Amino acid sequence: MKWKDAMITLGALAAMAVVSVWAYRNVTRPPQDLCRVCNRTLHAGVTYRLDLATGKEDACCPRCGMHYQIEHPGAIKKAWATDLDSGEFIPAESAYYVEGGDIAHCAVQSGALQREPQGVSVREFDRCLPTLVAFRTKQEAEGYQRQHGGQVLNYQQAMNEVKVL
Ligand SMILES: [Zn+2]
Numbered sequence: 001m002k003w004k005d006a007m008i009t010l011g012a013l014a015a016m017a018v019v020s021v022w023a024y025r026n027v028t029r030p031p032q033d034l035c036r037v038c039n040r041t042l043h044a045g046v047t048y049r050l051d052l053a054t055g056k057e058d059a060c061c062p063r064c065g066m067h068y069q070i071e072h073p074g075a076i077k078k079a080w081a082t083d084l085d086s087g088e089f090i091p092a093e094s095a096y097y098v099e100g101g102d103i104a105h106c107a108v109q110s111g112a113l114q115r116e117p118q119g120v121s122v123r124e125f126d127r128c129l130p131t132l133v134a135f136r137t138k139q140e141a142e143g144y145q146r147q148h149g150g151q152v153l154n155y156q157q158a159m160n161e162v163k164v165l
Contacts, residue, residue, distance in 0.1 A: 035060035035106070037068050038127045045087055046105040046133055049080040060106040062097060063132040066162040081134035084144065090134070096141035097158040100130040101148035132158060 033042055036050075036057040048065030050057045052075055059065035062081050069076050079092035106128045131150070135141040141152045153161065 035064050037064035038106075040106055040128070043105055045082055045084050047082045048092070048134075049082075049089060050076050051078040051080070052076060061128050061132055062092070062095075062134050062158065063128050063130075063162055064106075065092075066132075066159055067127060070159070070163055083136040083140070084133050085135060085140050088136075090136050092134070093155045095134040095136065095155060096138045097132055097134050097153045097155070098141050098144050098148070098150045099132050099153055099158065099161055100150035101133060101144060102131075102150075103133075103148055104129065104131050105133060106131075132162070 034040065035042060037059050040060045042058055042060050046061045048059040048062045050059065050065060050068060057068070059068060065079060065081075069079060080089040081092045081095040081097075082088065083090050083095070133144065135144065138152065144150075145152050
């Protein structure tokens with residue numbers, strides 16, 4: 001049965017291709033492009049940078065970065081948030097934040113469903129949610145809030161929220 005053999009070969013090749021693509025996307029991606037905390041890809045506009053004694057570490061969003069700060073007290077020399085409007089790094093302590101807006105900047109790609117070896121599971125806990133984005137000024141934060149909802153917080157308030165969730 002040549003036809004059947006051909007189908008089996010084709011099936012095996014397809015399986016190998018799928019595995020290679022998966023491995024390329026999940027295993028061999030350069031680590032510097034991933035969030036230090038949740039391993040998601042970094043996105044311009046919401047990256048949160050931490051200056052440590054050992055070098056710089058990037059987190060995919062202020063929420064992840066603040067988690068790291070809370071879990072490693074004393075390890076951070078300086079924290080930088082990205083101003084969503086300009087894409088520039090600004091000192092995290094002087095930034096204003098909007099929590100809970102309707103755009104999940106860093107959860108867009110993975111969504112609530114997660115593929116795992118044993119099947120598909122719904123993620124109940126997400127480090128990046130509720131969303132937290134940073135702005136240079138309170139006015140910019142309030143402008144975002146008008147469009148996307150959520151609440152405007154200063155640095156200390158944002159840290160307190162991250163501690164709770
Ligand atoms: Zn993250």
